[in-house]
Amino acid sequence: xxxxxxxxxxSIVLLPLAVRPAIASExxxxxxxxxxxxxxxxxxxxxxxxxxxxxxxxxxxxxxxLKYYGINVFLALGVGMGVGALSALAVGYLCVQRSGxxxxxxxxxxxxxxxxxAYQWTSVTGGEDGMPGVPRPAMLGIDFSSPLVYYAFVSAxxxxxxxxxxxxxxxxxxxxxxxxxxNEVRAGAVGFHVPRFKLLAFVxxxxxxxxxxxxxxxxxGIVPLESISFVTSGNVVFATLIGGSGSLYxxxxxxxxxxxxxxxMSNVWARWPLLLGVAFVIVVLFFRGGVVEAWDRLxxxxxxxxxxxxx
Amino acid sequence: xxxxxxxxxxxxxxxxxYALMGLGLSLITGVLNIPNFAHGALFAVGAxxxxxxxxxxxxxxxxxxxxxxxxxxxxxxxxxxGVRRLYAAGHDYQLLFxxxxxxxxxxxxxxxxxxxxxSHLPPPILRGxxxxxxxxxxxxxxxxxxxxxxxxxxxxxxxxxxxxxxxxRAGIENKEMVSLLGIDIHKLFTVAFxxxxxxxxxxxxxxxxxxxLSPGMGVDMLGIAFVVVALGGLGNLLGAIAAGILIGVAQxxxxxxxxxxxxxxxxxxxxxxxxxxxxGLFGIR
Numbered sequence: 043x044x045x046x047x048x049x050x051x052x053s054i055v056l057l058p059l060a061v062r063p064a065i066a067s068e069x070x071x072x073x074x075x076x077x078x079x080x081x082x083x084x085x086x087x088x089x090x091x092x093x094x095x096x097x098x099x100x101x102x103x104x105x106x107x108l109k110y111y112g113i114n115v116f117l118a119l120g121v122g123m124g125v126g127a128l129s130a131l132a133v134g135y136l137c138v139q140r141s142g143x144x145x146x147x148x149x150x151x152x153x154x155x156x157x158x159x160a161y162q163w164t165s166v167t168g169g170e171d172g173m174p175g176v177p178r179p180a181m182l183g184i185d186f187s188s189p190l191v192y193y194a195f196v197s198a199x200x201x202x203x204x205x206x207x208x209x210x211x212x213x214x215x216x217x218x219x220x221x222x223x224x225n226e227v228r229a230g231a232v233g234f235h236v237p238r239f240k241l242l243a244f245v246x247x248x249x250x251x252x253x254x255x256x257x258x259x260x261x262x263g264i265v266p267l268e269s270i271s272f273v274t275s276g277n278v279v280f281a282t283l284i285g286g287s288g289s290l291y292x293x294x295x296x297x298x299x300x301x302x303x304x305x306x307m308s309n310v311w312a313r314w315p316l317l318l319g320v321a322f323v324i325v326v327l328f329f330r331g332g333v334v335e336a337w338d339r340l341x342x343x344x345x346x347x348x349x350x351x352x353x
Numbered sequence: 354x355x356x357x358x359x360x361x362x363x364x365x366x367x368x369x370x371y372a373l374m375g376l377g378l379s380l381i382t383g384v385l386n387i388p389n390f391a392h393g394a395l396f397a398v399g400a401x402x403x404x405x406x407x408x409x410x411x412x413x414x415x416x417x418x419x420x421x422x423x424x425x426x427x428x429x430x431x432x433x434x435g436v437r438r439l440y441a442a443g444h445d446y447q448l449l450f451x452x453x454x455x456x457x458x459x460x461x462x463x464x465x466x467x468x469x470x471x472s473h474l475p476p477p478i479l480r481g482x483x484x485x486x487x488x489x490x491x492x493x494x495x496x497x498x499x500x501x502x503x504x505x506x507x508x509x510x511x512x513x514x515x516x517x518x519x520x521x522r523a524g525i526e527n528k529e530m531v532s533l534l535g536i537d538i539h540k541l542f543t544v545a546f547x548x549x550x551x552x553x554x555x556x557x558x559x560x561x562x563x564x565x566l567s568p569g570m571g572v573d574m575l576g577i578a579f580v581v582v583a584l585g586g587l588g589n590l591l592g593a594i595a596a597g598i599l600i601g602v603a604q605x606x607x608x609x610x611x612x613x614x615x616x617x618x619x620x621x622x623x624x625x626x627x628x629x630x631x632x633g634l635f636g637i638r
Contacts, residue, residue, distance in 0.1 A: 089445050142444070146444065147579035148627070151580050155624060162613040272576075283445055313460050313464060315459075316460035319452075319460065322453025323450060326446045327438060
């Protein structure tokens with residue numbers, strides 16, 4: 043893992059050879075979603091179980107505008123990020139005032155609010171049937187309807203998101219968020235307005251979620267009700283934890299594993315979430331730390347590094 | 354006007370069930386300091402267990418007695434075999450674990466009882482209604498109100514008047530101190546989880562004849578239990594009752610005029626309360 047960025051680039055090129063372009067696109071879309079969550083979970087130490095709120099809201103709003111007003115793809119992405127950020131601002135405002143377990147429960151409960159609104163507002167969202175007919179309009183002579191072209195587009199957006207997130211976590215803002223994770227009281231004592239920074243992390247994470255939501259809606263041409271449900275919120279948490287929330291690249295690895303697993307398993311057995319549940323239980327009881335840490339452990343067993351044994 | 358009174362009564366009945374859910378969750382969450390995402394699934398399995406046991410024995414009352422104990426045992430096993438190993442892990446892994454359990458339980462429900470919901474009749478003696486003067490009201494709902502009320506009172510007496518209840522409250526306040534005083538904190542954790550699971554199980558069992566059974570009932574209830582705890586405060590009995598009844602009545606009254614919004618309103622009420630009082634109804638952090 044000397045140069046993770048290079049590995050990501052190679053994976054982007056190789057992935058469509060291994061899986062269908064649609065699945066490959068879904069993997070990077072989910073990785074964008076995971077990057078946004080991990081700013082909260084990994085860097086700020088905020089476990090949000092409501093990221094589906096921003097993902098789904100953005101997908102509905104931008105999908106609606108694409109469908110009925112024929113806006114162009116880039117405008118749709120911008121709208122998605124805006125809706126994601128705004129909904130995250132509203133939800134975050136209520137959540138960051140509470141901490142710990144209350145915070146987790148509030149993000150879930152507010153997710154339910156958005157879910158039930160989408161569920162019942164059938165004239166707009168289509169309720170349980172979802173909102174079909176989201177187009178991928180051609181732009182600047184590029185025909186996005188081809189799966190591979192769209193894959194390239196998604197990959198480019200994913201790379202940009204990754205670089206942007208890298209900048210964010212390496213910036214002073216990123217350091218402040220880590221300081222809040224490590225010791226909230228001390229971060230406050232040093233003079234940082236902790237709730238405001240938490241909210242900022244929430245809004246940035248929401249924008250990433252919204253971006254992913256729009257890309258997702260355009261990928262499948264539909265906004266399924268599930269996209270705004272706790273299932274989506276849970277999946278991104280699981281994918282991030284599978285990959286390991288301790289690093290920038292964790293959620294990317296997690297997305298590859300999670301989407302690939304879920305797409306291949308859900309075709310085999312409709313009750314595959316049962317196996318997922320069993321897997322969670324086993325992973326938590328025996329393999330905490332995710333893929334990245336498991337890799338590290340495997341690696342360090344072969345070649346014990348002095349810095350590690352010093353811990 | 355009579356419709357409104359009837360709906361307020363309905364709201365109190367479901368609100369008491371919400372309070373039971375919140376109370377159980379708040380015991381587990383408060384004492385063990387873990388996010389219990391399996392709480393809704395325990396509720397759902399409780400309902401299904403009631404339907405099966407009372408169907409098998411041909412007696413609703415035995416089912417109501419046995420099913421929640423089954424859930425308490427399940428809770429005991431969950432704590433003893435799994436949650437116990439996770440106290441040192443972060444909330445993220447605890448969440449992954451309890452959510453994994455919820456997936457196993459809710460998919461298990463579909464495997465055992467099928468994906469299609471069904472209804473479950475109350476016992477013959479509680480079918481039909483009684484005339485309350487201003488409205489004709491189903492007997493079973495009155496029973497639920499009384500039963501849930503009794504359970505809340507019993508939980509209150511246990512927590513406030515018994516020694517072990519006092520230890521449990523102390524466990525919510527300060528685990529280290531309780532442990533330092535020579536009390537077996539692990540046993541306390543197991544008891545708290547089993548008791549919380551019991552309350553979820555009996556809330557599910559009582560709900561079955563009102564709303565019927567469906568695989569999705571657990572997750573819907575999970576969100577509601579979170580609302581009760583967020584508004585009422587961890588380990589706050591009065592808070593759980595007030596929050597349960599508040600959202601129960603709000604839901605029932607809205608359902609009378611705008612049925613589509615009746616579930617969303619639960620969460621909207623929570624958002625509104627938190628907007629005015631971020632610390633919840635009784636100001637507990």
